Amino acid sequence: MDMTTSYLPLAAILISLLGAVPILLSGRMPNLREGWTLLIALGKFTLVAAMLPTVLAGGTYVLTLAEVIPGVPIALRVDAMGMYFALIASFLWIFTSIYSMGYMRALKEHNQTRYYASFAVAISATIGVAFSANLLTLYLFYEMLSLSTYPLVTHHGDAEARRSGRKYLTYILGTSIGLVLPAMLITYQLTGTLDFTHGGILSGEASAATLGLLLVLFVLGFAKAGIMPFHGWLPAAMVAPTPVSAFLHGVAVVKVGVFAILRVIFDIFGPDLLHRLDFGVVLTYFASVTILAASLVALTQDNLKRRLAYSTIGQLSYMILGAGMLSAAGMTGGMLHIAMHAFGKITLFFCAGAIYVASHKKYISEMDGLGRRMPITYFAFFLGSLSIIGMPPLGGFISKWNLVIGAVEADQLLLVAVLLVSSLLSAAYFFPIVYRGFFAPASEETLAHTGEAPLLCLIPLSVTALCSVGLFFYPDIFLQLVHRALFP
Amino acid sequence: MTFANLHMYVLAVPLLTALAVNLLGRRSRTWIAPLTLGALSFSTVAAALVLVRVLREGTLHYTVGNWSPPYGIELVIDPLGALMLLLVAAAALLATSGALPSVALELPGREHLFFTLYLILIVGLMGLVITGDAFNLYVLLEITSITTYGLVAMGKGRAPLASFNYIIMGSIGACFYLLGVGYLYILTGTLNMADIAAILPTLPGTVAAATAFAFLLVGLWIKMAFFPLHGWLPNAYSLAPTGAGLLIAPLMTKVTIYLMIRVLYSIIHPNWALLAESGVQSALVWAAALGIVCASAMALGQRDLKRMLTYLIVAEVGYMVGGVFLANETGLTGALLHIVNDALMTLCLFLAAAAIVYRTGSLEFDSLRGLYRRMPVTLAAFTLAAFSMIGVPPTAGFFSKWYLLLGGIEAGQWGYVGALLFSSLVNAVLFFRIIEIAFFRNSAADDRPLPVTEAPAMLVGPLVLSALALVVLGLGAGGLVDSVILPAIAAFL
Numbered sequence A: 001m002d003m004t005t006s007y008l009p010l011a012a013i014l015i016s017l018l019g020a021v022p023i024l025l026s027g028r029m030p031n032l033r034e035g036w037t038l039l040i041a042l043g044k045f046t047l048v049a050a051m052l053p054t055v056l057a058g059g060t061y062v063l064t065l066a067e068v069i070p071g072v073p074i075a076l077r078v079d080a081m082g083m084y085f086a087l088i089a090s091f092l093w094i095f096t097s098i099y100s101m102g103y104m105r106a107l108k109e110h111n112q113t114r115y116y117a118s119f120a121v122a123i124s125a126t127i128g129v130a131f132s133a134n135l136l137t138l139y140l141f142y143e144m145l146s147l148s149t150y151p152l153v154t155h156h157g158d159a160e161a162r163r164s165g166r167k168y169l170t171y172i173l174g175t176s177i178g179l180v181l182p183a184m185l186i187t188y189q190l191t192g193t194l195d196f197t198h199g200g201i202l203s204g205e206a207s208a209a210t211l212g213l214l215l216v217l218f219v220l221g222f223a224k225a226g227i228m229p230f231h232g233w234l235p236a237a238m239v240a241p242t243p244v245s246a247f248l249h250g251v252a253v254v255k256v257g258v259f260a261i262l263r264v265i266f267d268i269f270g271p272d273l274l275h276r277l278d279f280g281v282v283l284t285y286f287a288s289v290t291i292l293a294a295s296l297v298a299l300t301q302d303n304l305k306r307r308l309a310y311s312t313i314g315q316l317s318y319m320i321l322g323a324g325m326l327s328a329a330g331m332t333g334g335m336l337h338i339a340m341h342a343f344g345k346i347t348l349f350f351c352a353g354a355i356y357v358a359s360h361k362k363y364i365s366e367m368d369g370l371g372r373r374m375p376i377t378y379f380a381f382f383l384g385s386l387s388i389i390g391m392p393p394l395g396g397f398i399s400k401w402n403l404v405i406g407a408v409e410a411d412q413l414l415l416v417a418v419l420l421v422s423s424l425l426s427a428a429y430f431f432p433i434v435y436r437g438f439f440a441p442a443s444e445e446t447l448a449h450t451g452e453a454p455l456l457c458l459i460p461l462s463v464t465a466l467c468s469v470g471l472f473f474y475p476d477i478f479l480q481l482v483h484r485a486l487f488p
Numbered sequence B: 001m002t003f004a005n006l007h008m009y010v011l012a013v014p015l016l017t018a019l020a021v022n023l024l025g026r027r028s029r030t031w032i033a034p035l036t037l038g039a040l041s042f043s044t045v046a047a048a049l050v051l052v053r054v055l056r057e058g059t060l061h062y063t064v065g066n067w068s069p070p071y072g073i074e075l076v077i078d079p080l081g082a083l084m085l086l087l088v089a090a091a092a093l094l095a096t097s098g099a100l101p102s103v104a105l106e107l108p109g110r111e112h113l114f115f116t117l118y119l120i121l122i123v124g125l126m127g128l129v130i131t132g133d134a135f136n137l138y139v140l141l142e143i144t145s146i147t148t149y150g151l152v153a154m155g156k157g158r159a160p161l162a163s164f165n166y167i168i169m170g171s172i173g174a175c176f177y178l179l180g181v182g183y184l185y186i187l188t189g190t191l192n193m194a195d196i197a198a199i200l201p202t203l204p205g206t207v208a209a210a211t212a213f214a215f216l217l218v219g220l221w222i223k224m225a226f227f228p229l230h231g232w233l234p235n236a237y238s239l240a241p242t243g244a245g246l247l248i249a250p251l252m253t254k255v256t257i258y259l260m261i262r263v264l265y266s267i268i269h270p271n272w273a274l275l276a277e278s279g280v281q282s283a284l285v286w287a288a289a290l291g292i293v294c295a296s297a298m299a300l301g302q303r304d305l306k307r308m309l310t311y312l313i314v315a316e317v318g319y320m321v322g323g324v325f326l327a328n329e330t331g332l333t334g335a336l337l338h339i340v341n342d343a344l345m346t347l348c349l350f351l352a353a354a355a356i357v358y359r360t361g362s363l364e365f366d367s368l369r370g371l372y373r374r375m376p377v378t379l380a381a382f383t384l385a386a387f388s389m390i391g392v393p394p395t396a397g398f399f400s401k402w403y404l405l406l407g408g409i410e411a412g413q414w415g416y417v418g419a420l421l422f423s424s425l426v427n428a429v430l431f432f433r434i435i436e437i438a439f440f441r442n443s444a445a446d447d448r449p450l451p452v453t454e455a456p457a458m459l460v461g462p463l464v465l466s467a468l469a470l471v472v473l474g475l476g477a478g479g480l481v482d483s484v485i486l487p488a489i490a491a492f493l
Helices: A008-025 A030-050 A052-056 A080-106 A112-130 A135-153 A159-191 A208-221 A233-239 A242-269 A271-277 A280-300 A304-325 A328-359 A375-389 A395-409 A413-439 A444-449 A455-473 A476-486 B003-027 B029-057 B079-106 B111-130 B134-153 B159-188 B193-202 B207-224 B233-239 B242-268 B272-277 B280-300 B305-325 B329-360 B376-390 B396-411 B414-440 B457-475 B477-492
Strands: A002-005 A059-069 A072-078 B060-063 B074-077
Touching: A008 A030, A008 A059, A008 A072, A008 A112, A030 A052, A030 A080, A030 A112, A052 A059, A052 A080, A052 A476, A059 B396, A059 B457, A059 B477, A072 A080, A072 A135, A080 A112, A080 A242, A080 A328, A080 A455, A080 A476, A112 A135, A112 A242, A135 A159, A135 A242, A135 B414, A159 A208, A159 A233, A159 B396, A159 B414, A208 A242, A208 A271, A208 A280, A233 A242, A233 A304, A242 A271, A242 A304, A242 A328, A271 A280, A280 A304, A280 A413, A304 A328, A304 A395, A304 A413, A328 A375, A328 A395, A328 A455, A328 A476, A375 A395, A375 A413, A375 A455, A395 A413, A395 A455, B003 B029, B003 B060, B003 B074, B003 B079, B003 B111, B029 B060, B029 B079, B029 B111, B074 B079, B074 B111, B074 B193, B079 B111, B079 B242, B079 B329, B079 B457, B079 B477, B111 B134, B111 B242, B134 B159, B134 B233, B134 B242, B159 B193, B159 B207, B159 B233, B193 B242, B207 B242, B207 B305, B233 B242, B233 B305, B242 B305, B242 B329, B272 B280, B280 B305, B280 B414, B305 B329, B305 B396, B305 B414, B329 B376, B329 B396, B329 B457, B329 B477, B376 B396, B376 B414, B376 B457, B396 B414, B396 B457, B396 B477, B457 B477
Parallel strands: A002 A059
Antiparallel strands: A059 A072, B060 B074
């Protein structure tokens, strides 16, 4: 494989980290501050996209930053898998930045400077996770993401926000220090390396029992992926401003967790080893339980954002489920679902935020008839939910289709049932929202006072909704990257 | 001044300055800052040059007064000693800079007395890390202890009582150490470390040698506040004047741990196989683990920032002692690296505490509410040090913890590994509790923009420097391990 040493990946990570400085300094001039945010977002996407052609052609960019622990440098590597994730995250960040301006200004939120600065650091960490060459570097950026999102969760500063912030850190830091760190050390002690290597590094290094323990430590330890029982932080984190929930707790943070687990499955253990030990089944069980349980809980939530959060918990486990099938189509489907779910879920959260900005309503039971006053928002919501449910002609269908084929390939018909039941459940928790919005009788107050949210909110959610449709017809770039990542 | 004996001037300049500070400072306080900072800046630069030289040319030997060893006192500056010398000098420089405004506020009119003791203490610490003589080590240990008693006693309220308690415990520790040295002298007829190390193996293994070994260790354990011999530390360190805490908290325990490593590997060379077989080694690692857990738990109960930090110092002592008694290369690497890292982390945290107390007069958690609006730089530096204590990469604390944990796994000491992880989690709770109070709990005068009132630059400057050093040292830990620590360990084993 063609390897190029380049500062491009470092630049792609640092641009927003250093960008936090001008954001902090221009705190008194909101227009300038948001100008910086937008400029950085565009710059970041450009830098990531600049590396795309080479990666698509099978090349990788590498850069070693510091050699601190023998055999495990702090190093970056841009391969197809990392590029895939970075592309999604940096693209969606542009729209999140635009959306943030509309949302935060409409609600006259306090401490916006801290908000934008933390956001910039968080996206740096996200791209850092995508471009990590080994587990140690990934851990570094993973922790950086945990810490930079804490001020965003606690943003409101009231008792509930502080409690949620504590819960967030307890789950996320507790598992990363308590489970991932020892797992990483044991792996290092067994193999002397932590490099992501296609096909894994652990094969033949330890007994099945040790490897099983390691797998469980890793899968539960990366709690950002929300696998039960370590999912409780995600609904709690919904106290954050909606752009945070949309981008970080719909896309970046949670998918960093999934991405980390997939890296461990593909590049630390390797599908062959997992297949030999029959560990894939273990993964699918963890995932299946989470999918079904989370979908059922989502049904009971009246708070829209919390319902979306439980939906996210379930959908994240689709990705783990796909990987756990260890069949070609299953792994492809699991990987593809990262992109498809990202576009769908961010649309849904954007809509939830737009509804809140326009009507100050948080609870689904209060949203009767709202769709008639906010048709664009509700139509986008409809598209987003179709994608999550997995209906054509939306992107979500492609990943689900692959997952179903993967389950059949892996001879796991039970998983097909899980997928179908879960799709039905997600229809059951999404359609009533849309139905009530359009057809339920509206209160006087709703009819009199509500209109669409500001344009700065409306444009991003329309774009991401349209992207969800577009991905059904043109999934090529993502498909190519996924194939290159899985079968180089 | 000849360049050849530069290492002597590292010690001599601050020692002579101590005298000058007392005499001139009595007349005018304006003398104190330039004298102390000048002397310590010189020492720091000179110590850096000595380190470079030692790395290039190998270990330096200096015979005090030209009395040749084993009869005269010998100073031995190997790469590890030179590193410690630089650490002590640099940390002392930063601490002194921070102590100047703090002492002017807390002990007006007594600055010259304070800084006389301060400089003698610094010289004592520098001497400790380079001496090659077991009895001279005792003398220097007492110099540092006695000056510390004095400094602690200058604090307010119950400080004299805390100091008295410390004197009792410290003197018992000193007695143990002295007895140990006495036993060794009777056995070998010499006090020179290298000489003892050469003669001991030729003697038949005796109970006397084992007793000497035990006495030396217990003496040092009391001095370093190794759990459960730590009772004197929290009061003494938290009641001492803020300026005194800046120096003694980061350096005293760490230097004593370094001395323990010296005693183990430069004097005694214990029979590790025997220690492991008899269960002594395991018992010590478990004691360290227990100390880490108990001290962390006690830190959780504190409602005052400085008292909380003092319990963390006790926990960190457990980290390093445990790392040493893992008796493998990785654990020892971790312990040595952690000595450097922990000194800087503690320095940074105590500087932040000093800056806060300078402006607000209190370190009670409740008084920290919304403080970031008034002291953003101080709290940013504090947060960085907190990350290092928790062990978030790429701060220094992560990498030494990495080695310690790995050493624990290699040795199969899972209790110790568990204790380290537990302590990391407790640190996360402890520090995020404070971060939450300072950043997200606003005081009554809510959203009104408060004026930024940072502490003086003399305090904030070293604070920022030490915080940045934590990141630099984290990323540079690989170089430090390769160039100094691993060769030193190779020489030990």
